[in-house]
Amino acid sequence: MKSEWFKDWFNTQEYLNVYQHRNESDAEDHIKLILGNVKIPSGAKILDMACGAGRHAIILARKNFHLTAVDLSENLISIAEQSAQNENLKINFVHSDIRKYETNDKFDLIINLFTSFGYFESDEENYAVLQKAYHLLVENGFFVLDFFNSEFLRQNLVEFSEENLGGAEIHQYRKIKNNRVTKKIVITKNGNLSTYEESVRMFSKDEIVNAIQNIGFDIYKTFGDFLGSEFDKLSSPRLIMICKK
Ligand SMILES: C[S@@+](CC[C@H](N)C(=O)[O-])C[C@H]1O[C@@H](n2cnc3c(N)ncnc32)[C@H](O)[C@@H]1O
The missing domain is CATH 3.40.50.150 (Vaccinia Virus protein VP39)
Structure with a gap:
């Protein structure tokens, strides 16, 4: 990260x-x-x-x-x-x-x-x-x-979601580690793949x-x-x- x-x-x-x-x-x-x-x-x-x-x-x-x-x-x-x-x-x-x-x-x-x-x-x-x-x-x-x-998020974390938005396939992977919630966002658009991250202290x-x-x-x-x-x-x-x- x-x-x-x-x-x-x-x-x-x-x-x-x-x-x-x-x-x-x-x-x-x-x-x-x-x-x-x-x-x-x-x-x-x-x-x-x-x-x-x-x-x-x-x-x-x-x-x-x-x-x-x-x-x-x-x-x-x-x-x-x-x-x-x-x-x-x-x-x-x-x-x-x-x-x-x-x-x-x-x-x-x-x-x-x-x-x-x-x-x-x-x-x-x-x-x-x-x-x-x-x-x-x-x-x-x-x-x-x-x-x-944070308490609600801990109980209700959606570990994976996928959607198609604006012509892009978006996969989001979420996890909780070391008191932070992290998200990996994988976007595929027109055959190109890009990956981004989020990490927020809980x-x-x-x-x-x-x-x-x-x-x-x-x-x-x-x-x-x-x-x-x-x-x-x-x-x-x-x-x-x-x-x-
Ligand atoms: C989740 S977005 C929310 C934006 C806006 N408040 C809204 O509700 O649409 C977080 C925002 O924080 C800004 N940001 C992140 N780190 C920052 C920093 N160190 N200083 C100023 N802005 C920052 C990002 O560029 C982004 O626009």
């Missing part, structure tokens, strides 16, 4: 094909739950940490919030920029590794959605992302972390809560899915935490 796998995989065209169900309508549900549960002023400053193709940033910018959106993938950032331009939306897109991102701005709300956390090898580096969020928030600002529920809810509280956040609300269901360790697919500085 390449330790910085995320630099390659998210920069491919195939990423958006494999995760095509993670679309704007999915993002609408996320934003509905978030805006229904945080208190931010109209025209607030929002940072999307790891914005991908910009699906959340664009919905938020349409609502007249001031958006900064950071991502490491040049490909995804340029798709996001194009989508914003098509709608004449002003979004400050930044192509950067979140570890290196610096600004004098402070934000009312920071979002980190769809498992954009836990990619690094060491907990120190992973927790530094939470610290960065804390540092970049105004007093009383909100941070939303959307991660998988944080338990307690580990995330401890890390977040040690940094100084209060846990404001916790949900188990984007319908707003209560978090249940065994049955919730997601761990969605709304944290307050």
